[in-house]
Amino acid sequence: xxxxxxxxxxxxxxxxxxxxxxxxxxxxxxxxxxxxxxxxxxxxxxxxxxxxxxxxxxxxxxxxxxxxxxxxxxxxxxxxxxxxxxxxxxxxxxxxxxxxxxxxxxxxxxxxxxxxxxxxxxxxxxxxxxxxxxxxxxxxxxxxxxxxxxxxxxxxxxxxxxxxxxxxxxxxxxxxxxxxxxxxxxxxxxxxxxxxxxxxxxxxxxxxxxxxxxxxxxxxxxxxxxxxxxxxxxxxxxxxxxxxxxxxxxxxxxxxxxxxxxxxxxxxxxxxxxxxxxxxxxxxxxxxxxxxxxxxxxxxxxxxxxxxxxxxxxxxxxxxxxxxxxxxxxxxxxxxxxxxxxxxxxxxxxxxxxxxxxxxxxxxxxxxxxxxxxxxxxxxxxxxxxxxxxxxxxxxxxxxxxxxxxxxxxxxxxxxxxxxxxxxxxxxxxxxxxxxxxxxxxxxxxxxxxxxxxxxxxxxxxxxxxxxxxxxxxxxxxxxxxxxxxxxxxxxxxxxxxxxxxxxxxxxxxxxxxxxxxxxxxxxxxxxxxxxxxxxxxxxxxxxxxxxxxxxxxxxxxxxxxxxxxxxxxxx
Amino acid sequence: xxxxxxxxxxxxxxxxxxxxxxxxxxxxxxxxxxxxxxxxxxxxxxxxxxxxxxxxxxxxxxxxxxxxxxxxxxxxxxxxxxxxxxxxxxxxxxxxxxxxxxxxxxxxxxxxxxxxxxxxxxxxxxxxxxxxxxxxxxxxxxxxxxxxxxxxxxxxxxxxxxxxxxxxxxxxxxxxxxxxx
Numbered sequence: 055x056x057x058x059x060x061x062x063x064x065x066x067x068x069x070x071x072x073x074x075x076x077x078x079x080x081x082x083x084x085x086x087x088x089x090x091x092x093x094x095x096x097x098x099x100x101x102x103x104x105x106x107x108x109x110x111x112x113x114x115x116x117x118x119x120x121x122x123x124x125x126x127x128x129x130x131x132x133x134x135x136x137x138x139x140x141x142x143x144x145x146x147x148x149x150x151x152x153x154x155x156x157x158x159x160x161x162x163x164x165x166x167x168x169x170x171x172x173x174x175x176x177x178x179x180x181x182x183x184x185x186x187x188x189x190x191x192x193x194x195x196x197x198x199x200x201x202x203x204x205x206x207x208x209x210x211x212x213x214x215x216x217x218x219x220x221x222x223x224x225x226x227x228x229x230x231x232x233x234x235x236x237x238x239x240x241x242x243x244x245x246x247x248x249x250x251x252x253x254x255x256x257x258x259x260x261x262x263x264x265x266x267x268x269x270x271x272x273x274x275x276x277x278x279x280x281x282x283x284x285x286x287x288x289x290x291x292x293x294x295x296x297x298x299x300x301x302x303x304x305x306x307x308x309x310x311x312x313x314x315x316x317x318x319x320x321x322x323x324x325x326x327x328x329x330x331x332x333x334x335x336x337x338x339x340x341x342x343x344x345x346x347x348x349x350x351x352x353x354x355x356x357x358x359x360x361x362x363x364x365x366x367x368x369x370x371x372x373x374x375x376x377x378x379x380x381x382x383x384x385x386x387x388x389x390x391x392x393x394x395x396x397x398x399x400x401x402x403x404x405x406x407x408x409x410x411x412x413x414x415x416x417x418x419x420x421x422x423x424x425x426x427x428x429x430x431x432x433x434x435x436x437x438x439x440x441x442x443x444x445x446x447x448x449x450x451x452x453x454x455x456x457x458x459x460x461x462x463x464x465x466x467x468x469x470x471x472x473x474x475x476x477x478x479x480x481x482x483x484x485x486x487x488x489x490x491x492x493x494x495x496x497x498x499x500x501x502x503x504x505x506x507x508x509x510x511x512x513x514x515x516x517x518x519x520x521x522x523x524x525x526x527x528x529x530x531x532x533x534x535x536x537x538x539x540x541x542x543x544x545x546x547x548x549x550x551x552x553x554x555x556x557x558x559x560x561x562x563x564x565x566x567x568x569x570x571x572x573x574x575x576x577x578x579x580x581x582x583x584x585x586x587x588x589x590x591x592x593x594x595x596x597x598x599x600x601x602x603x604x605x606x607x608x609x610x611x612x613x614x615x616x617x618x619x620x621x622x623x624x625x626x
Numbered sequence: 627x628x629x630x631x632x633x634x635x636x637x638x639x640x641x642x643x644x645x646x647x648x649x650x651x652x653x654x655x656x657x658x659x660x661x662x663x664x665x666x667x668x669x670x671x672x673x674x675x676x677x678x679x680x681x682x683x684x685x686x687x688x689x690x691x692x693x694x695x696x697x698x699x700x701x702x703x704x705x706x707x708x709x710x711x712x713x714x715x716x717x718x719x720x721x722x723x724x725x726x727x728x729x730x731x732x733x734x735x736x737x738x739x740x741x742x743x744x745x746x747x748x749x750x751x752x753x754x755x756x757x758x759x760x761x762x763x764x765x766x767x768x769x770x771x772x773x774x775x776x777x778x779x780x781x782x783x784x785x786x787x788x789x790x791x792x793x794x795x796x797x798x799x800x801x802x803x804x805x806x807x
Contacts, residue, residue: 171640196694200694234694236697237691358688359688359692361685361688362684
């Protein structure tokens with residue numbers, strides 16, 4: 055059947071199972087927008103194209119399905135760059151579609167022309183400049199295949215206006231993605247599995263580093279079975295949170311720069327690291343020269359380029375994590391690591407688990423309180439979407455995630471402004487889930503225009519602004535490493551309550567500990583998005599902290615006595 | 627150490643940029659890069675020389691394979707192979723010095739491809755070392771201009787790095803060529 059290039063875009067998206075797209079129209083993408091009206095697609099009109107990409111990203115992270123964002127040429131396309139880079143760093147499968155000036159005008163500096171495939175080349179898995187209607191379907195089918203296969207990631211398709219307008223025969227089957235002619239078999243040899251099993255079965259102080267790859271490969275069950283069978287404690291990366299239940303006795307808590315002190319100490323003392331779908335980011339290793347020197351390393355990752363990138367692996371296994379563990383499992387011996395686990399518990403000592411529930415109310419509102427109360431009020435069952443900074447680390451420390459895809463956060467790129475739009479995408483993907491945005495006052499102001507999107511699209515999420523009147527994490531670095539010279543970190547903020555109300559959303563300001571739970575409960579009952587401005591302690595600090603480039607066990611600890619005491623059990 | 631990769635890619639717009647951009651953003655410095663058609667329509671072959679260690683080379687190979695338009699990659703550094711560079715050197719030559727220069731050209735098995743009243747153009751094919759050697763002895767006469775292609779390389783023997791049906795051709799049997807230089 056004959057279709058225009060614009061129609062083929064939607065023919066392909068519908069056949070790929072896409073139901074929602076996030077976008078912003080403009081001249082060069084107008085033919086596509088016109089054709090959209092004839093297809094069963096829900097279009098969410100964003101207020102900034104960066105928001106569209108984060109929404110597609112949040113959509114994908116919450117559901118595992120490919121998220122789709124669409125924008126026009128030039129500034130519309132370049133506004134997407136931050137969102138695409140965010141998705142690339144966190145292996146999030148999204149497809150971004152942009153219009154481009156007519157193919158005859160490409161290269162002429164036409165109005166709203168930019169070489170956007172040149173711009174996105176290093177921050178996508180692949181990109182396309184499509185100049186003919188005939189090439190639309192093959193590009194789309196291949197794009198979805200590339201975005202969602204292997205190590206997932208963003209794919210960008212730039213389509214000239216004339217390619218959208220001209221017509222050609224549309225043949226879905228003929229546009230099937232071609233298989234690469236040749237790819238080497240990087241998968242581990244039987245000898246590697248044998249060596250891995252020897253290391254696992256003889257290790258006395260092993261520890262599992264649980265990364266995002268567990269979630270991407272749906273390997274939660276087998277990782278749990280593996281850890282339980284061999285009795286190996288588990289620590290997640292930031293993006294690995296939710297891959298192993300926080301309430302599980304073998305879960306030690308998060309590793310890394312703001313990870314639990316005892317976890318980092320355990321890593322330094324371990325004799326075997328089992329890296330499952332994680333990439334030894336500098337934020338989890340600290341100084342590589344002093345990182346886990348006592349440990350052998352078994353690194354399992356689907357991306358061959360990750361093996362030996364930062365940390366030299368004794369055994370590198372390239373492949374899907376679940377399949378790799380299925381191969382290993384039969385050879386894993388039941389282990390008694392009670393001595394090692396007791397030793398790790400010793401590290402915890404008096405700083406054990408953070409119980410802040412029983413603290414006397416000293417009149418101050420701490421971000422940790424807010425997040426911990428949010429965890430209690432939502433019974434740990436909400437999807438939490440965070441921004442980047444102090445609140446992000448407190449979320450990781452004080453909200454305990456038992457389920458995968460329940461924490462959505464920008465890890466690798468650390469993109470401020472991510473939370474609000476990503477939460478909209480997450481809610482669209484999982485309409486039955488409760489979704490909370492946890493965001494700082496700085497990051498919120500980067501993308502708060504999307505409150506209008508929330509109103510227009512009747513999105514029911516809730517927003518908790520952790521408002522300390524500072525760019526808090528930067529202020530913390532200035533406090534520790536720049537002699538408290540607070541260059542450009544204090545914020546004069548708008549009245550967030552009034553601001554939300556101006557958008558047409560209910561809002562509340564909270565300044566006292568006792569008001570937190572009632573405010574959260576009221577927001578949960580409200581069928582609209584509620585914005586809560588939590589005015590928290592201004593110069594609070596995330597502890598512990600491994601200074602950038604320092605050894606993992608050289609942590610800055612919370613000075614005592616501290617208003618936030620860490621003792622006792624932290625259970626619901 | 628210098629690693630030499632033979633990379634087969636689809637001959638499409640922008641593919642050279644994709645490969646070059648990969649090296650740049652992964653902070654590998656390209657020593658030389660040549661690209662040209664193969665005997666298979668639509669397939670180009672690149673020879674890329676890069677200074678990195680074994681682990682870096684392995685990681686680089688994995689990265690190159692992530693590019694959709696790449697058909698095949700082979701690190702031929704450690705394989706027995708033929709490595710060639712082609713240079714054209716324009717050297718100042720007076721009536722008196724011309725004979726001397728042409729003798730040197732003979733010794734290096736190079737060729738004079740242009741003679742002008744006050745200069746010669748010399749074409750030489752060989753390993754980088756050999757070309758550097760000729761350049762050294764020509765320098766006193768006054769090298770006016772030089773252009774080099776950068777290294778092209780091919781592994782020896784019947785086994786081919788080329789993708790299926792790229793056509794292997796007969797194996798290089800003239801082993802003297804390699805060792806005589």
